Amino acid sequence: MPAKASGTRRGTAPEGAAAAFYILDHQIGFALRLAHQRHCALFAERIGDPELTPTQWAALAKLWQTGPTSQNRLGRLTGMDASTIRGVVTRLIKRGLVDTRPDREDARLLLIGLTREGTQLYRSLAPIALQITEETLSPLNQDERETLMRLLDKLR
Template sequence: MVTQRSFRANAQPPATPPEPARFIDGYLAYLLAQASHRISGEFHREVEAAGLSVTEWRVLASLADGARETIGTLSQLTLTKQPTLSKIVQRMERQGLVMRGSMASDKRQTLVALTPQGQKVARRHLRRALGHQAQVLQPIDPQEAQWLIGALHRLMQLPPGPDSSAG
Protein backbone atom coordinates (compact mmCIF):
# COMPACT_ATOMS: atom_id res chain seq x y z
CA MET A 1 0.00 0.00 0.00
CA VAL A 2 1.21 3.45 -0.88
CA THR A 3 0.63 6.32 1.54
CA GLN A 4 -0.59 9.68 0.41
CA ARG A 5 -1.46 13.04 1.90
CA SER A 6 -4.89 14.59 1.57
CA PHE A 7 -5.90 17.45 -0.72
CA ARG A 8 -8.84 19.78 -0.54
CA ALA A 9 -10.90 20.27 -3.67
CA ASN A 10 -9.61 22.71 -6.24
CA ALA A 11 -9.92 26.39 -5.36
CA GLN A 12 -11.04 27.37 -8.86
CA PRO A 13 -14.76 27.10 -9.64
CA PRO A 14 -15.60 23.92 -11.53
CA ALA A 15 -17.24 25.79 -14.40
CA THR A 16 -15.70 25.98 -17.87
CA PRO A 17 -14.87 29.64 -18.48
CA PRO A 18 -12.87 31.09 -21.44
CA GLU A 19 -10.21 28.39 -20.88
CA PRO A 20 -6.77 29.86 -20.17
CA ALA A 21 -5.38 28.33 -23.40
CA ARG A 22 -3.49 25.35 -22.05
CA PHE A 23 -0.03 24.57 -23.32
CA ILE A 24 -1.17 21.41 -25.03
CA ASP A 25 -3.91 23.15 -27.01
CA GLY A 26 -1.34 24.64 -29.31
CA TYR A 27 1.26 21.91 -29.09
CA LEU A 28 1.32 20.05 -32.36
CA ALA A 29 3.02 16.89 -31.08
CA TYR A 30 0.35 16.43 -28.43
CA LEU A 31 -2.49 17.08 -30.84
CA LEU A 32 -1.13 14.62 -33.37
CA ALA A 33 -0.72 11.93 -30.73
CA GLN A 34 -4.21 12.46 -29.33
CA ALA A 35 -5.85 12.64 -32.74
CA SER A 36 -4.03 9.50 -33.83
CA HIS A 37 -5.17 7.72 -30.72
CA ARG A 38 -8.70 8.95 -31.16
CA ILE A 39 -8.98 7.96 -34.82
CA SER A 40 -7.24 4.61 -34.55
CA GLY A 41 -8.64 3.57 -31.19
CA GLU A 42 -12.00 2.29 -32.26
CA PHE A 43 -10.64 0.34 -35.18
CA HIS A 44 -7.81 -1.12 -33.12
CA ARG A 45 -10.31 -2.54 -30.68
CA GLU A 46 -12.08 -4.11 -33.64
CA VAL A 47 -8.79 -5.58 -34.85
CA GLU A 48 -7.93 -6.98 -31.44
CA ALA A 49 -11.37 -8.47 -31.11
CA ALA A 50 -10.46 -10.43 -34.24
CA GLY A 51 -7.34 -11.77 -32.50
CA LEU A 52 -4.71 -9.51 -34.07
CA SER A 53 -2.42 -7.09 -32.27
CA VAL A 54 -2.14 -3.57 -33.63
CA THR A 55 1.35 -4.21 -34.95
CA GLU A 56 0.25 -7.43 -36.63
CA TRP A 57 -2.49 -5.49 -38.38
CA ARG A 58 0.07 -2.91 -39.49
CA VAL A 59 2.28 -5.63 -40.92
CA LEU A 60 -0.64 -7.06 -42.86
CA ALA A 61 -1.61 -3.63 -44.17
CA SER A 62 1.97 -2.89 -45.19
CA LEU A 63 2.19 -6.07 -47.24
CA ALA A 64 -1.36 -6.14 -48.53
CA ASP A 65 -0.48 -4.95 -52.02
CA GLY A 66 1.70 -8.01 -52.53
CA ALA A 67 4.95 -6.20 -51.81
CA ARG A 68 7.81 -7.90 -50.02
CA GLU A 69 9.49 -5.79 -47.39
CA THR A 70 12.55 -6.20 -45.23
CA ILE A 71 12.41 -6.35 -41.46
CA GLY A 72 13.94 -2.91 -41.30
CA THR A 73 11.41 -1.32 -43.62
CA LEU A 74 8.55 -3.01 -41.84
CA SER A 75 9.81 -1.79 -38.52
CA GLN A 76 9.64 1.78 -39.83
CA LEU A 77 6.24 1.31 -41.40
CA THR A 78 4.82 -0.16 -38.20
CA LEU A 79 6.58 2.26 -35.83
CA THR A 80 8.16 -0.59 -33.89
CA LYS A 81 11.72 -1.33 -32.92
CA GLN A 82 13.50 -3.93 -34.97
CA PRO A 83 13.78 -6.66 -32.30
CA THR A 84 10.10 -6.35 -31.54
CA LEU A 85 9.17 -6.62 -35.17
CA SER A 86 11.47 -9.60 -35.76
CA LYS A 87 9.63 -11.52 -33.07
CA ILE A 88 6.18 -10.48 -34.23
CA VAL A 89 6.96 -11.54 -37.79
CA GLN A 90 8.21 -14.89 -36.55
CA ARG A 91 4.99 -15.41 -34.67
CA MET A 92 2.97 -14.44 -37.72
CA GLU A 93 4.96 -16.97 -39.71
CA ARG A 94 4.07 -19.68 -37.22
CA GLN A 95 0.44 -18.62 -37.57
CA GLY A 96 0.68 -18.98 -41.33
CA LEU A 97 0.08 -15.31 -42.10
CA VAL A 98 3.45 -14.43 -43.63
CA MET A 99 6.46 -16.06 -45.27
CA ARG A 100 10.04 -15.05 -44.47
CA GLY A 101 12.98 -15.48 -46.78
CA SER A 102 16.48 -14.16 -47.12
CA MET A 103 17.08 -11.74 -49.94
CA ALA A 104 19.26 -13.25 -52.64
CA SER A 105 21.15 -10.05 -53.42
CA ASP A 106 21.90 -9.32 -49.76
CA LYS A 107 21.74 -12.30 -47.50
CA ARG A 108 21.68 -10.20 -44.35
CA GLN A 109 18.22 -8.96 -45.11
CA THR A 110 15.02 -10.86 -44.44
CA LEU A 111 12.14 -10.34 -46.81
CA VAL A 112 8.60 -10.77 -45.57
CA ALA A 113 5.54 -11.43 -47.70
CA LEU A 114 1.96 -12.47 -47.07
CA THR A 115 0.83 -16.06 -47.52
CA PRO A 116 -2.46 -16.62 -49.33
CA GLN A 117 -4.14 -16.86 -45.95
CA GLY A 118 -2.44 -13.65 -44.89
CA GLN A 119 -3.74 -11.96 -48.04
CA LYS A 120 -7.22 -13.06 -47.17
CA VAL A 121 -7.05 -11.76 -43.62
CA ALA A 122 -5.40 -8.54 -44.79
CA ARG A 123 -8.05 -7.86 -47.40
CA ARG A 124 -10.84 -8.44 -44.93
CA HIS A 125 -9.40 -5.97 -42.45
CA LEU A 126 -8.52 -3.44 -45.13
CA ARG A 127 -12.15 -3.32 -46.14
CA ARG A 128 -13.17 -2.76 -42.54
CA ALA A 129 -10.50 -0.08 -42.15
CA LEU A 130 -11.78 1.84 -45.13
CA GLY A 131 -15.31 1.49 -43.85
CA HIS A 132 -14.28 2.80 -40.48
CA GLN A 133 -12.47 5.73 -42.05
CA ALA A 134 -15.51 6.61 -44.15
CA GLN A 135 -17.60 6.60 -41.01
CA VAL A 136 -15.13 8.75 -39.10
CA LEU A 137 -14.80 11.28 -41.90
CA GLN A 138 -18.50 11.36 -42.65
CA PRO A 139 -19.21 14.51 -40.62
CA ILE A 140 -16.24 16.27 -42.22
CA ASP A 141 -16.18 18.25 -45.45
CA PRO A 142 -14.45 15.95 -47.98
CA GLN A 143 -12.31 18.76 -49.25
CA GLU A 144 -11.13 19.57 -45.76
CA ALA A 145 -10.33 15.90 -45.19
CA GLN A 146 -8.31 15.83 -48.39
CA TRP A 147 -6.46 18.91 -47.29
CA LEU A 148 -5.67 17.31 -43.95
CA ILE A 149 -4.26 14.23 -45.63
CA GLY A 150 -2.08 16.41 -47.82
CA ALA A 151 -0.88 18.39 -44.82
CA LEU A 152 0.08 15.21 -42.99
CA HIS A 153 2.07 14.03 -45.99
CA ARG A 154 3.92 17.31 -46.04
CA LEU A 155 4.61 17.06 -42.32
CA MET A 156 6.16 13.64 -42.75
CA GLN A 157 8.40 14.86 -45.52
CA LEU A 158 9.80 17.80 -43.61
CA PRO A 159 13.59 17.82 -43.43
CA PRO A 160 14.81 16.16 -40.25
CA GLY A 161 16.28 18.38 -37.58
CA PRO A 162 19.82 18.31 -36.08
CA ASP A 163 19.71 14.81 -34.63
CA SER A 164 17.70 12.05 -36.28
CA SER A 165 18.59 8.49 -35.37
CA ALA A 166 16.00 5.81 -36.09
CA GLY A 167 13.52 4.71 -33.49
Protein backbone atom coordinates in the same frame (compact mmCIF):
# COMPACT_ATOMS: atom_id res chain seq x y z
CA MET B 1 21.99 25.00 -20.30
CA PRO B 2 22.63 27.47 -17.46
CA ALA B 3 20.17 30.35 -17.16
CA LYS B 4 21.42 33.88 -17.69
CA ALA B 5 21.27 36.24 -14.74
CA SER B 6 18.24 37.96 -16.32
CA GLY B 7 16.19 34.76 -15.91
CA THR B 8 16.06 34.03 -19.64
CA ARG B 9 17.70 31.26 -21.56
CA ARG B 10 19.54 31.85 -24.76
CA GLY B 11 16.99 32.31 -27.58
CA THR B 12 13.85 31.77 -25.46
CA ALA B 13 11.28 33.84 -23.63
CA PRO B 14 11.42 33.97 -19.85
CA GLU B 15 10.42 30.56 -18.47
CA GLY B 16 7.33 31.93 -16.74
CA ALA B 17 6.06 33.54 -19.96
CA ALA B 18 6.32 30.29 -21.94
CA ALA B 19 4.60 28.37 -19.15
CA ALA B 20 1.75 30.88 -19.11
CA PHE B 21 1.12 30.42 -22.85
CA TYR B 22 1.47 26.64 -23.01
CA ILE B 23 -2.03 25.15 -23.18
CA LEU B 24 -1.90 21.37 -23.59
CA ASP B 25 -5.14 21.24 -25.59
CA HIS B 26 -3.55 23.48 -28.25
CA GLN B 27 -0.40 21.40 -28.74
CA ILE B 28 0.01 19.30 -31.90
CA GLY B 29 1.35 16.23 -30.10
CA PHE B 30 -1.63 16.14 -27.76
CA ALA B 31 -4.15 16.63 -30.57
CA LEU B 32 -2.50 13.94 -32.70
CA ARG B 33 -2.44 11.54 -29.75
CA LEU B 34 -6.17 12.02 -29.09
CA ALA B 35 -6.98 11.54 -32.79
CA HIS B 36 -4.78 8.43 -32.84
CA GLN B 37 -6.49 7.04 -29.73
CA ARG B 38 -9.90 7.57 -31.37
CA HIS B 39 -8.76 5.79 -34.52
CA CYS B 40 -7.24 2.87 -32.56
CA ALA B 41 -10.44 2.48 -30.53
CA LEU B 42 -12.46 2.34 -33.76
CA PHE B 43 -9.98 -0.17 -35.19
CA ALA B 44 -10.22 -2.46 -32.15
CA GLU B 45 -14.00 -2.24 -32.14
CA ARG B 46 -14.59 -2.74 -35.87
CA ILE B 47 -11.76 -4.82 -37.38
CA GLY B 48 -13.33 -8.12 -36.32
CA ASP B 49 -10.08 -9.82 -35.28
CA PRO B 50 -9.32 -9.30 -31.59
CA GLU B 51 -5.71 -10.47 -32.02
CA LEU B 52 -4.90 -8.00 -34.80
CA THR B 53 -3.36 -4.69 -33.74
CA PRO B 54 -3.06 -1.52 -35.84
CA THR B 55 0.71 -2.06 -36.13
CA GLN B 56 0.20 -5.64 -37.32
CA TRP B 57 -2.39 -4.39 -39.81
CA ALA B 58 0.09 -1.78 -41.06
CA ALA B 59 2.68 -4.51 -41.67
CA LEU B 60 0.17 -6.69 -43.54
CA ALA B 61 -1.02 -3.75 -45.63
CA LYS B 62 2.52 -2.69 -46.52
CA LEU B 63 3.48 -6.27 -47.44
CA TRP B 64 0.40 -6.44 -49.67
CA GLN B 65 1.51 -3.19 -51.30
CA THR B 66 5.22 -3.96 -51.70
CA GLY B 67 5.48 -7.72 -51.76
CA PRO B 68 8.17 -9.55 -49.77
CA THR B 69 10.72 -7.24 -48.20
CA SER B 70 13.33 -7.27 -45.46
CA GLN B 71 12.25 -6.77 -41.88
CA ASN B 72 14.41 -3.65 -41.70
CA ARG B 73 12.76 -2.11 -44.75
CA LEU B 74 9.29 -3.12 -43.53
CA GLY B 75 10.01 -1.29 -40.28
CA ARG B 76 11.08 1.84 -42.15
CA LEU B 77 8.05 1.71 -44.48
CA THR B 78 5.65 1.40 -41.54
CA GLY B 79 7.39 3.86 -39.24
CA MET B 80 8.35 1.25 -36.63
CA ASP B 81 11.67 0.94 -34.87
CA ALA B 82 13.66 -2.28 -35.04
CA SER B 83 12.35 -3.82 -31.81
CA THR B 84 8.72 -2.98 -32.60
CA ILE B 85 8.79 -4.43 -36.12
CA ARG B 86 10.60 -7.52 -34.81
CA GLY B 87 7.76 -8.13 -32.31
CA VAL B 88 5.09 -7.46 -34.93
CA VAL B 89 6.69 -9.88 -37.41
CA THR B 90 7.16 -12.54 -34.71
CA ARG B 91 3.46 -12.39 -33.80
CA LEU B 92 2.40 -12.46 -37.46
CA ILE B 93 4.64 -15.50 -38.08
CA LYS B 94 3.11 -17.28 -35.07
CA ARG B 95 -0.35 -16.66 -36.53
CA GLY B 96 0.77 -17.99 -39.92
CA LEU B 97 0.04 -14.67 -41.65
CA VAL B 98 3.62 -14.03 -42.82
CA ASP B 99 6.67 -16.16 -43.35
CA THR B 100 10.35 -15.66 -44.07
CA ARG B 101 12.21 -16.76 -47.15
CA PRO B 102 15.74 -16.17 -48.41
CA ASP B 103 16.20 -13.42 -50.96
CA ARG B 104 16.95 -14.96 -54.37
CA GLU B 105 19.65 -12.37 -55.04
CA ASP B 106 21.24 -12.39 -51.57
CA ALA B 107 20.73 -15.64 -49.64
CA ARG B 108 21.98 -13.93 -46.45
CA LEU B 109 18.92 -11.67 -46.49
CA LEU B 110 15.57 -12.92 -45.20
CA LEU B 111 12.45 -11.50 -46.76
CA ILE B 112 9.15 -11.24 -44.94
CA GLY B 113 6.12 -12.06 -47.10
CA LEU B 114 2.42 -12.70 -46.77
CA THR B 115 1.32 -16.32 -46.58
CA ARG B 116 -1.86 -17.53 -48.25
CA GLU B 117 -3.64 -17.02 -44.90
CA GLY B 118 -2.18 -13.52 -44.58
CA THR B 119 -3.29 -12.63 -48.08
CA GLN B 120 -6.80 -13.93 -47.40
CA LEU B 121 -7.03 -12.03 -44.12
CA TYR B 122 -5.78 -8.84 -45.77
CA ARG B 123 -8.31 -9.12 -48.59
CA SER B 124 -11.19 -9.81 -46.21
CA LEU B 125 -10.32 -6.99 -43.79
CA ALA B 126 -9.27 -4.26 -46.25
CA PRO B 127 -12.89 -3.11 -46.80
CA ILE B 128 -13.39 -2.89 -43.03
CA ALA B 129 -10.13 -0.95 -42.66
CA LEU B 130 -11.38 1.51 -45.28
CA GLN B 131 -14.61 1.92 -43.29
CA ILE B 132 -12.57 2.56 -40.13
CA THR B 133 -10.64 5.30 -41.93
CA GLU B 134 -13.94 6.73 -43.18
CA GLU B 135 -15.35 6.76 -39.66
CA THR B 136 -12.18 8.31 -38.23
CA LEU B 137 -12.44 11.13 -40.77
CA SER B 138 -16.24 11.44 -40.62
CA PRO B 139 -16.23 14.81 -38.78
CA LEU B 140 -14.41 16.33 -41.81
CA ASN B 141 -15.76 17.16 -45.26
CA GLN B 142 -13.86 15.99 -48.35
CA ASP B 143 -11.83 19.20 -48.72
CA GLU B 144 -10.85 19.09 -45.04
CA ARG B 145 -9.82 15.44 -45.35
CA GLU B 146 -7.59 16.18 -48.33
CA THR B 147 -6.09 19.20 -46.54
CA LEU B 148 -5.45 17.18 -43.38
CA MET B 149 -3.70 14.39 -45.28
CA ARG B 150 -1.65 16.88 -47.31
CA LEU B 151 -0.56 18.68 -44.14
CA LEU B 152 0.26 15.45 -42.33
CA ASP B 153 2.34 14.36 -45.33
CA LYS B 154 4.35 17.59 -44.92
CA LEU B 155 5.05 16.73 -41.27
CA ARG B 156 6.50 13.29 -42.02
